[in-house]
Amino acid sequence: MKISVSFTLWLLLGTVPASESTESQPASPPDIYAALREITASLVQLKADMRLLQTQEQAAQLKTEVDKQKTEVDELKQQQQVRQVAFSASLHAGAGKSNLGPLPTDTTLIYKHVLTNIGNAYNSNTGVFTAPVRGVYNFEWTVGANGDNSHASGAVLVKNSENVLLAYENQAAGFMSSSKGVTLLLEVGDVVFVRLWRDSVAYDNLNHHTTFRGHLLFPM
Missing domain, CATH: 2.60.120.40 (Jelly Rolls)
Structure with missing residues (x-):
């Protein structure tokens, strides 16, 4: 993801002519900034989605472990009762x-x-x-x-x-x-x-x- 974003920025910035001086360089087209804002928003959303997925995955793993331990406890209780x-x-x-x-x-x-x-x-x-x-x-x-x-x-x-x-x-x-x-x-x-x-x-x-x-x- 980092490589893709860097490459996109490089392409966008590369559209500015290199021969012109800094003082005479025209202002960047507005669509470049809009693209940057969209990319930034997409990155923020992607990070939020990743955190959510990680949280959901951890919750699912925790529930699975709890259910497994509950089943083991129930089996041990049943075995203990049978052994008496x-x-x-x-x-x-x-x-x-x-x-x-x-x-x-x-x-x-x-x-x-x-x-x-x-x-x-x-x-x-x-x-x-x-x-x-x-x-x-x-x-x-x-x-x-x-x-x-x-x-x-x-x-x-x-x-x-x-x-x-x-x-x-x-x-x-x-x-x-x-x-x-x-x-x-x-x-x-x-x-x-x-x-x-x-x-x-x-x-x-x-x-x-x-x-x-x-x-x-x-x-x-």
Whole structure:
């Protein structure tokens, strides 16, 4: 732009005859000054337009960066909420006591008394935990019962349709209980629950002897 303006001025000034003296040189034609004023005004407007464009570009870049950071913050908040997964529940809810079994087939235990359910991954209507995020989880379960010569106390942890570990105890009299724990890698949507072992019994009361609990150790 500077070269173009200088060249234009040089052409305009070059129209004045060089052989005439300064004193006898006639006044410059009025159209030269008009052209200079137009060029000057154009330069001023061009600078103003450039500043405006720069400001608009900077504003657009700033908005893009702000939107990007907002999206990242929202994603981090969502990930943090998903990673908070923990539950603890017992079989019996309310006063009195509960005796379950013996039953001829494995039966899913539905733990009605929910002490903690952060992330709402445990369903107290079905007794099933559903993994909300891929990760490593820890589970523990305890089954209690009154001693019986004919029936033991046993509960198996199930991942999807696979029996993982069995907590089992058998004694003739008195209160008995058995506990197990396991760490599992779960995919999103995997289900984990506890089944009462066939022909066994479970007992619970307001002291909460028969329990199921788990939590996310870390996502993968």
